[in-house]
Amino acid sequence: MRPERERRLFAGVQLLHEWLFRRLELGLYRNQDLVQTAAEIARYLVDHGLPSIARKLRLLAEAAEKGGDGRLTAFMLFSELLLFCRRMQAVSDLNEMEREDLLTYCGVPFYKRDLPENRVVRDRWLYLGKVVEQEEQLTIHRHWFYGLQSQRKALVIDFQTGKQSGALIFKWAHCYDSPATFYPSHTPFRVAGIDASSASVHVAEPLEVQTAAEALADFAKLLVLNPFLRSTMFLLKGPQVVRINELCYIRSGTRGLVPLANDAHQFPAIYCLGGMPNVCFAAEYCDRKYHVIAIIAGGRFIPIGRMV
Numbered sequence: 001m002r003p004e005r006e007r008r009l010f011a012g013v014q015l016l017h018e019w020l021f022r023r024l025e026l027g028l029y030r031n032q033d034l035v036q037t038a039a040e041i042a043r044y045l046v047d048h049g050l051p052s053i054a055r056k057l058r059l060l061a062e063a064a065e066k067g068g069d070g071r072l073t074a075f076m077l078f079s080e081l082l083l084f085c086r087r088m089q090a091v092s093d094l095n096e097m098e099r100e101d102l103l104t105y106c107g108v109p110f111y112k113r114d115l116p117e118n119r120v121v122r123d124r125w126l127y128l129g130k131v132v133e134q135e136e137q138l139t140i141h142r143h144w145f146y147g148l149q150s151q152r153k154a155l156v157i158d159f160q161t162g163k164q165s166g167a168l169i170f171k172w173a174h175c176y177d178s179p180a181t182f183y184p185s186h187t188p189f190r191v192a193g194i195d196a197s198s199a200s201v202h203v204a205e206p207l208e209v210q211t212a213a214e215a216l217a218d219f220a221k222l223l224v225l226n227p228f229l230r231s232t233m234f235l236l237k238g239p240q241v242v243r244i245n246e247l248c249y250i251r252s253g254t255r256g257l258v259p260l261a262n263d264a265h266q267f268p269a270i271y272c273l274g275g276m277p278n279v280c281f282a283a284e285y286c287d288r289k290y291h292v293i294a295i296i297a298g299g300r301f302i303p304i305g306r307m308v
Contacts, residue, residue: 241274
């Protein structure tokens with residue numbers, strides 16, 4: 001990272017840290033200017049290269065203003081942002097992997113060169129689908145793959161700005177016979193890329209699936225290694241989908257309900273197929289929500305984007 005950009009980044013972190021402590025003094029839920037001041041700080045954070053943090057700050061203010069159950073969400077986001085500021089202040093004590101994880105959490109796009117050869121995994125990578133996220137002027141495409149031999153998940157992140165064109169394109173329900181170089185990081189899924197020219201039609205093969213309760217238990221273990229891990233991918237078997245007040249949730253055993261982040265027009269298809277025999281969901285778990293990107297039913301690969 002260039003010195004000038006790093007200075008701007010830390011200036012934004014310092015302003016956020018001061019604002020969080022002022023909220024502790026004034027009261028997180030009582031001050032009437034909470035939403036306005038949070039919006040001002042968020043704009044400043046975007047200008048200083050922290051788009052993901054700006055989005056979390058807006059979510060915090062909206063949840064606090066909502067009241068009720070929103071206060072618990074606001075408190076969790078407040079604690080998360082405070083932990084982030086403390087980690088950034090001690091960034092000189094972090095190793096290279098931890099620094100990269102922190103940059104990823106900030107929403108700072110970074111690319112590596114000369115990745116070690118021992119991180120390369122050659123496999124037939126089944127393309128599950130993608131999640132698109134907009135953060136101010138930056139569009140983030142998260143492409144998820146599943147290694148049929150290694151049973152590893154791989155994440156290809158494609159950053160696009162308004163001035164760019166030519167986003168990565170992968171074919172759903174296709175396999176890519178390609179080496180994947182995993183980043184040396186505590187974020188265990190991201191790879192440098194998948195060869196998009198090696199596509200072949202997927203032939204139904206057994207996939208390693210797990211229940212929703214097992215998935216959350218695995219995510220908790222990953223958080224021990226990296227408390228800023230934001231997302232992962234799960235193949236959920238027999239997912240039980242619940243509809244409450246026009247919203248959908250996936251039941252996770254005794255751990256309660258996890259909301260779905262999909263568009264509302266996709267809910268009916270997800271609800272109908274959930275819980276059926278031989279059905280599994282390919283779902284990204286991000287910010288305590290599931291985003292279903294594909295449904296695999298009896299070996300048939302159904303991309304969620306085609307469900308209307």
